[in-house]
Amino acid sequence: MVHDLSTWTEPWEVYSDLGFVVLGVSGAELDLLQVLGFRVEIDEEATRLLAEPRPIGPQIGYGGYPTIPGFACYRTVEGTFMTAEDLVAAYPTLSAWVDAGDSWEMETAGGAAGFDMMVLVLTNQAIPGPKPALFVTSSIHAREYAPAELMTRFAESLLTDYGSDPDATWILDHHEIHLMLHANPDGRKWAETGMLWRKNTDNDYCTNSSLRGADLNRNFSFQWGCCGGSSANQCSEVYRGSAAASEPETQAVQEYLRDLFPDQRGPGLNDPAPADATGVYLDIHSYGDLVLWPWGFTFTQAPNGSALQTLGRKFAFFNGYTPFQATNLYITDGTTDDFGYGDLGVAAYTFEIGTSFFQSCTYFNNTLIPDNMPALLYAAKTVRTPYLTAAGPDALDLSLSSATLSAGTPVTLTATLNDMRFNNSEGSEPVQDIAAAEVYIDVPYWGTSPVAYPLAPEDGNFDTAVEDATAVLDTTGLAAGRHTLFVRGQDANGNWGAVSAIFLWIEPPELEVEIFLPVVIRE
Numbered sequence: 001m002v003h004d005l006s007t008w009t010e011p012w013e014v015y016s017d018l019g020f021v022v023l024g025v026s027g028a029e030l031d032l033l034q035v036l037g038f039r040v041e042i043d044e045e046a047t048r049l050l051a052e053p054r055p056i057g058p059q060i061g062y063g064g065y066p067t068i069p070g071f072a073c074y075r076t077v078e079g080t081f082m083t084a085e086d087l088v089a090a091y092p093t094l095s096a097w098v099d100a101g102d103s104w105e106m107e108t109a110g111g112a113a114g115f116d117m118m119v120l121v122l123t124n125q126a127i128p129g130p131k132p133a134l135f136v137t138s139s140i141h142a143r144e145y146a147p148a149e150l151m152t153r154f155a156e157s158l159l160t161d162y163g164s165d166p167d168a169t170w171i172l173d174h175h176e177i178h179l180m181l182h183a184n185p186d187g188r189k190w191a192e193t194g195m196l197w198r199k200n201t202d203n204d205y206c207t208n209s210s211l212r213g214a215d216l217n218r219n220f221s222f223q224w225g226c227c228g229g230s231s232a233n234q235c236s237e238v239y240r241g242s243a244a245a246s247e248p249e250t251q252a253v254q255e256y257l258r259d260l261f262p263d264q265r266g267p268g269l270n271d272p273a274p275a276d277a278t279g280v281y282l283d284i285h286s287y288g289d290l291v292l293w294p295w296g297f298t299f300t301q302a303p304n305g306s307a308l309q310t311l312g313r314k315f316a317f318f319n320g321y322t323p324f325q326a327t328n329l330y331i332t333d334g335t336t337d338d339f340g341y342g343d344l345g346v347a348a349y350t351f352e353i354g355t356s357f358f359q360s361c362t363y364f365n366n367t368l369i370p371d372n373m374p375a376l377l378y379a380a381k382t383v384r385t386p387y388l389t390a391a392g393p394d395a396l397d398l399s400l401s402s403a404t405l406s407a408g409t410p411v412t413l414t415a416t417l418n419d420m421r422f423n424n425s426e427g428s429e430p431v432q433d434i435a436a437a438e439v440y441i442d443v444p445y446w447g448t449s450p451v452a453y454p455l456a457p458e459d460g461n462f463d464t465a466v467e468d469a470t471a472v473l474d475t476t477g478l479a480a481g482r483h484t485l486f487v488r489g490q491d492a493n494g495n496w497g498a499v500s501a502i503f504l505w506i507e508p509p510e511l512e513v514e515i516f517l518p519v520v521i522r523e
């Protein structure tokens, strides 16, 4: 019954075990549900809250930017774009603001309305590429307030932490982060008024009605409309559009993905991407507290399904969400992550963050941000080889016997390697004993002529899945200034985990000063 429902509307919440779903429906759809034999209860409180008039905007909220009336934590589309422009002005060597296409309204109005499909690109431009990349789209469903703001906060934290936080620093030095903060800006402007708008605003469909538009997350060209996971009814919330990638927003995302990532998967549905495939694509939605991965169009496991599951369970370790293949909810086709994985072989995920579309700012600040920032940071760390890295242990609690010392003084590095950090709420991820750990000074393992120094187990043996390890490092010859130590661990199956870093500072040498006294000779 849930699958039947999802062919004409989007279930907001699915409780398969308890036998009910939560939907947002019109009066006509309510009648239809009863005709179809559903027992229906109306949530009067939720209905009242949704019908409550909003304060009239614009309002100035977070960071001094325009925010959604009544939600001072969520920047409007314009407020988000102003923020991105200010970030690029403040961090010109670390960021760029790139036009990736037009929204439907911009395309239709020839530039006189609507929005550019902008991407905030973060990387240290002084270090040349090619670099592996993370691409994130957010709020492609307009009413999902939190995703765009979460990703804006992620960008702000990476840039402000650059130079002081070792992990933020090496991520921006060696990786690229591409954030399409608003993947449906036209629709978002309507949702900012309090409308529960989901689709884009294309008025070729369900012409000019309050049900117009295409569901962009059913419009992607991979397996578009294949499998009963979307609707052909133009007025449906899950209308797939008139053709595969018919919408300009979809085209912008697809073209961006294809420009950014190599095609690493064969044309057959059963062709896997290689184990060392590069790139991560996240599409951030709300809501449901879920981490989902392809396939969405079929119950069959994707050819890289096991590795997708491993990384998904890793993300879910950080945010505490429930991880499973997308079809566990219901069949969907023409979706973002099926395209990212299916077309290019990129490790692609949907996060469903939080507990409502118009999430309260209290919940956003106190729960959504702290839950999801570590998952996003982990995604940014693993983009080089996501299918391999996720299986390996994390390097944690890095410390040095002295953070600042003079060259030639030995320094002791300690770290904890942990192979157990998975969310096992849906099945359990295998773990192995730690087998090795190593540290690189300034040149990471992917750099030119990297040199690995081993860490030794503190208790004498690497024989458990969590191990403390240590190394005494010779600092002879290190130049004065900041150095980066890159640490990673390996498990007994040979999986190297994600790198964590710590800074080591070498003091400038003491200057020997000779003093010459001036001598005045009188004639």
Ligand SMILES: [Zn+2]
Residues within 6 Å of the ligand: 140, 141, 144, 285, 286, 287
């Ligand atoms: Zn969504």
